[in-house]
Amino acid sequence: RxxxxxxxxxxxxxxxxxxxxxxxxxxxxxxxxxxxxxxxxxxxxxxxxxxxxxxxxxxxxxxxxxxxxxxxxxxxxxxxxxxxxxxxxxxxxxxxxxxxxxxxxxxxxxxxxxxxxxxxxxxxxxxxxxxxxxxxxxxxxxxxxxxxxxxxxxxxxxxxxxxxxxxxxxxxxxxxxxxxxxxxxxxxxxxxxxxxxxxxxxxxxxxxxxxxxxxxxxxxxxxxxxxxxxxxxxxxxxxxxxxxxxxxxxxxxNSMKVMFKCLWKNCGKVLSTAAGIQKHIRTVHLGRVGESDYSDGEEDFYYTEIRLNTDSVADGLSSLSPVSPSLASPPSFPTQDAIRPETSCAKTETKLMTPxxxxxxxxxxxxxxxxxxxxxxxxxxxxxxxxxxxxxxxxxxxQSPPVTFTGIPVSPTHNRPAGSGEQKQSHTVLSSPPRVAFGLRKPRGEGKKCRKVYGMENRDMWCTACRWKKACQRFID
DNA sequence: GCTGCCGGGCT
DNA sequence: AGCCCGGCAGC
Structure with missing residues (x-):
């Protein structure tokens, strides 16, 4: 001891x-x-x-x-x-x-x-x-x-x-x-x-x-x-x-400012409205300009709602679904850049909170x-x-236990489990999204998986799928 | 080389 | 179904 x-x-x-x-x-x-x-x-x-x-x-x-x-x-x-x-x-x-x-x-x-x-x-x-x-x-x-x-x-x-x-x-x-x-x-x-x-x-x-x-x-x-x-x-x-x-x-x-953050890679743009972030995605990432109806093809929105603790009045979730009911806000959208074990991230957050x-x-x-x-x-x-x-x-x-992935709804776009806090607001009308359109193999997950998080020495802590060398069910991308 | 995970085999 | 693993492929 x-x-x-x-x-x-x-x-x-x-x-x-x-x-x-x-x-x-x-x-x-x-x-x-x-x-x-x-x-x-x-x-x-x-x-x-x-x-x-x-x-x-x-x-x-x-x-x-x-x-x-x-x-x-x-x-x-x-x-x-x-x-x-x-x-x-x-x-x-x-x-x-x-x-x-x-x-x-x-x-x-x-x-x-x-x-x-x-x-x-x-x-x-x-x-x-x-x-x-x-x-x-x-x-x-x-x-x-x-x-x-x-x-x-x-x-x-x-x-x-x-x-x-x-x-x-x-x-x-x-x-x-x-x-x-x-x-x-x-x-x-x-x-x-x-x-x-x-x-x-x-x-x-x-x-x-x-x-x-x-x-x-x-x-x-x-x-x-x-x-x-x-x-x-x-x-x-x-x-x-x-x-x-x-x-x-x-x-x-009265206390939360709702913002919307673009999740496209290397973007991270934050806008105050869902419509704004969708417009941003259309124009910047999807290359669409000035269109209002996109029923001709696919359209993906990868953005997330983030809330900032301010006293300013946020218009809440009501503005979140201007395009489609499928975009209506679920209870929450965990951000992609969730706090990570690295202290640097916490430090970054600290900067936000210190004022x-x-x-x-x-x-x-x-x-x-x-x-x-x-x-x-x-x-x-x-x-x-x-x-x-x-x-x-x-x-x-x-309220919820942090991690369990049984009975999770399936994303209509990506045929894989997605937690109730699905963060990618993927709205695909017809075909598959750009990310998975080419290549039969699913893009490998970018997030840390059980193996990385727990290490080989704690293999028993891995989720079952990871232990079986299947797609991780705990740290889903 | 490391690692996620698919495909497939075994029990 | 549960479990395991060779091997491919993304990084």
Whole structure:
């Protein structure tokens, strides 16, 4: 056993559901961002606990505890892949004592937790406290801005799990210190910590229809919280909205700017309307000029909807389908340039978010991107993320299990599975699209596949198809 | 050369 | 159907 080293910055804890699916399918989307988070934040070690009991009702439910370098994700995955089939939940933290803390807290409130079929409740915690050293950059030397950057990055990483349009921004509270409100209201006993909640609703369930279950309710969430816990500064409705992702178009409309990004190779043009991006594709990529009807042949639109967290009014999805009902927006379109394991990408995102942290330093705000886990475009994980720029907390929620590809609709153009978050809005009238028109062989996928993501040494983590040397079903292009 | 994955064989 | 793998082809 490696020596346990408590590092600084943030701790992360989470419990994840088994979801009745293949562990390898559910865990990578959770683990990778968390490992990334830890790596991004403090290069810490992470502690992992697996438990069959989602409530951690007894200490004995902690089956395993281990440490691992945050950067060595494969080790964790490998271990989990071995352990999880008979486990259901895992607890995941950067600090060993957090395991026990969570254990105790969950045991205390377990009796309130009545929704047996609730898939999971995940906790996510950040801590500012320097627990001990052994880090590359002592946090004390970090400026507050750097910390904010870290947290923004963290939020972005974690938000990469979220691809839902059902994202709402909490009301702006100009005079409220979120640090205080969350810290005081948090369930974490340590005075130096603050907390967020991370819930995972039952699937609706596009990906695993054989295991339907009612979604996590707001009540069950509340039950999960410590009874003596005062309101943490966020009203119940808001909390419920945030965590349980009930559609509230009003808030979303007011907080999200919808843009449309061209997915043609080496383009990436972003326009504000679907019509605009379609026109762009017609004129620039399809070579059509000034035409309004293209029924004479094929027409492909490869673009994606992206949402920016702004307060400006976006016209939402209503403008998305000017051409054909087939272009009507599904719930979300994960972008092709979803957050990848490379930190550079997260840094890029950070650049986008940083001005927000400066312009609204005391406000609770929401970040949302249409990212799927790593570069897994079709994975649709409706959810939302909340993040406080001053370091208090953030929370994430989503509804669907991240990865499972059973029962997925088939693209009319490409006869292959495409997730519910199909990102290529391919609208083909007659013939096949240019990309696949020539050559019988399907173009090889450009995204990372299981082999690349998990490595040969973790072949058991691959999707079945990859293991059989078939077209990858997890990281579909 | 690496890697995705098709085609096909085996159980 | 599940599993495996030779070999092609894109990068």
């Amino acid at each position: 490696q020596p346990k080293r408590h590092l600084t910055g943030f701790s992360v804890r989470a419990c994840a559901p088994h979801h009745g699916g293949v562990p390898g399918d559910i865990l990578p989307p959770l683990l990778a961002p968390l490992c990334l988070l830890a790596a991004e934040l403090d290069h810490s070690k992470l502690f992992l606990c697996l438990s069959r009991n989602p409530l951690y009702k007894s200490n004995s439910s902690i089956k395993r505890e281990m440490t691992f370098p945050a950067f060595q994700q494969e080790d964790v995955k490998s271990d989990i892949s071995q352990k999880l089939p008979d486990q259901q939940f895992l607890l995941f933290t950067t600090k060993e004592e957090d395991l026990k803390t969570a254990e105790t807290k969950k045991a205390n409130r377990a009796h309130e937790y009545e929704k047996e079929n609730t898939r999971s409740v995940c906790l996510l915690e950040q801590k500012r406290k320097v627990v001990s050293s052994n880090i590359d950059v002592p946090p004390a030397r970090k400026s507050s801005e750097e910390l904010d950057m870290d947290k923004v990055t963290a939020a972005m990483v974690l938000t990469s799990l979220s691809t839902s349009p059902l994202v709402r921004s909490p009301p702006v509270r100009p005079n409220e210190s979120l640090n205080g409100s969350w810290k005081e209201g948090g369930f974490v006993p340590s005075s130096t910590s603050s907390s967020g909640y991370w819930s995972w609703n039952a699937p609706s369930d596009q990906s695993n229809p054989s295991t339907p279950s009612p979604p996590l309710s707001a009540d069950s969430f509340k039950a999960f919280r410590t009874p003596s816990q005062p309101d943490d500064g966020i009203d119940e409705a808001e909390t419920s909205n945030l965590l349980f992702d009930e559609p509230i178009p009003r808030k979303r409309k 927000l942290s400066r312009s609204a330093p005391t406000n609770l705000y929401l970040v949302h991107t249409d990212h799927a886990y790593q570069a897994t475009p079709p994975v649709n994980i409706p959810g939302s993320a909340k993040f406080t720029p001053n370091g208090s907390s953030f929370s994430i929620s989503w």
